[in-house]
Amino acid sequence: MPIASFHPQQAERLAALYDYEILETEREREFDEIVQLAAASCGTAISVINFIDAERQWFKAETGLGVRETPLATSLCSHVILEDEFVEIHDTLLDQRMSDNPLCCGDPGLRFYAGALLKTADGLPLGTLCVLDYEPKELTPLQRDTIRVLASQVMAQLDLRKTLRHAEMLRKEVDHRVKNSLQSLSSLVRLSGRKAQAEETIEALATIGSRIDAVAMLHEELYRTDAGHVIELGRYLENLISHFRQIAPDNVTLNFQGTETKVTSNEAVAVGTLINEFVANAFKHAFPDNRFGQIDIVVTRNGDDGLIRVNCRDDGVGLSEDTDLSTGGLGMQIAAVISAELDAKLDVDTKSDGLNVTVEFASKISE
Template sequence: MKAPLHPHQGERLQALHSYEMIDSDPEKDFDDIVQLASSICEAPISLVSLVDSERQWFKASVGLDAMETPIENAMCAHTILEEEFLEIEDTLGDERTVDNPLSSPGPNLRFYAGAVLKTPDGLPIGTLCVLDHKPRSLSPLQRDAIKVLARQVMVQMEMRKALSSAATMRQEVDHRVKNSLQSLSAFARIQERSLQTEEARSAVSKIMTRIDAVSTLHEYLYKTDAGSNVDLGVYLDKIVDYLRQTAPANVEIDYAPVSVTVGSQQAVSVGTLVNEFVANSFKHAFPDQRKGTVNIALSKSASGAVSVICADNGAGMTPDIPSQSGGLGMKIAEIACMELRCELDLKISNRGVTASIEFKPEPRPQYRVQHQAQYQA
């Protein structure tokens, strides 16, 4: 017989769909649980079954090729009406399952036991169940094990829901921060035009350099799922694209991205340094419209150290001015290097300027949901 609707069917379905789990890819964590349930209960079939309005869908399964069954054939639809657990020792001897096509010869599913998957609000959304081809019963230990494993299924589902919610919130924050920073940058540029002294304009310019670097980072984070870590090669590529738009017609930027994962704050520091170097090269290195190139090189050594080298082939500077406020912008460079815990190697000659740093990448641990590439029943 078809199971009656749950008394809180609407709320139950809303809770089920909030996990965004139905029709998702197989995952090893759930596959491991059904394997363990099958072994403990000595049952050939074990399922993580999510009971929707018109079907039950299997997030994980052992011993069954089908990915879903119609709700009319769903033994688990009866289980979600129970408080915690349902065991049917012989499906042909129970009115709820005697006419179920799965109990008939062929499928011949004669034994069923399932523990309810409950949300923190107590709403049933599915089961962890085991089935056998012969009538039987579980031992008290096996029943307890199924209940414990059902709670572990919900722990996994809650964790994925929390991660998804956090990722969505982080993207929204990154989007809003990016927009706010762009507005602030535009305001600073307007104010810069009205400043009377070179010192004031230089100070505002340095502020805008930092704003632009952070804005680029948040745009990158918003469009990806980078979280607290950043692919520095991709991030610098974004900055270089921005700098190319502001480059004088006579100057080219040469950069080849290399994939290196660093912490997001480290990326901002590197981006600030690169931004400042290139902006100063545009301003000072190529007078009289002479043609030139600014080169940015990113690499990672066998020891894991990250190297960033910025160089131009411009007019250069005299060696006696590296500590002045002009040129590279030593104050910004000092702050960036302090954040990266590294030293700035600055080489100045009449053939150009080269600035290089080497630092240890410090990406933060990521907690991501792992998906199997392909499901095998």
């Protein structure tokens, strides 16, 4: 029995096959349906999607055969991958390559074979989609075209999966680098803040740090949900508040009430920065001498006009009476800048029992 020669580009062919990571995977409906359709369309007892490994023929899907692999010594397809893109053998016993193959000579023996190559974009053959039967026959032109089209669909599935897998690997690498960069930048800002002498510089660096924290939290949310540029604001802010609860002073309670509503990533960063700034300043200034108090963050979306309302309030000492809200503290300036970013209405209410800051804006993501 003649054994098929190795493919002229055997090393490259095997490397391409292994890169698809298809060998030893479980059966899947998408591929099972293809072989079932191939067999039904061609009126054959058997159809398989097979890949020619170094020493075996492995079946991703099969109908009418009942095994997942066979040795290359008895493989019909190991001959076919050395030939044209489509091979049809009307009677295997009349073909010198297969006339003494045990699979063909047995009882019952495989007497008919037709298969289309599964090949890469570079033309490297990985295996075939084929149909087999126990009696000689000849396919119609439509049946041959059906096999060719189904083989193309198999490769389209494999190529898509490989592309998605490589994209996921790239995304993980980018995520790792972004995380490291943000952590390094955050550490640098905090280190600079410790060394700074001027109060304005210290506050400015703290605000920059808050912005970085908001971006880092947003990046984590984007990576976790794979949501593109659309963010569920409530979930994002819940994660942000959870971070603040971990560092909150023992005398301060932090509450959050939000609704799941979609915003753009830029809007999420702006809102996150505003809350960061408010909470950080409240921790630092609102509750002197370890007095007990609470901070409430409430986010709602108006069902009538769709406006998103972000309310930050504390029951601390409030701003001093001589504070000019239009030009006063860096925190108020940051709130004004963020309001401009969101094209939002800003309302600041300060009194002896606390500070209340509200922004109201229309998201570019409509619901």
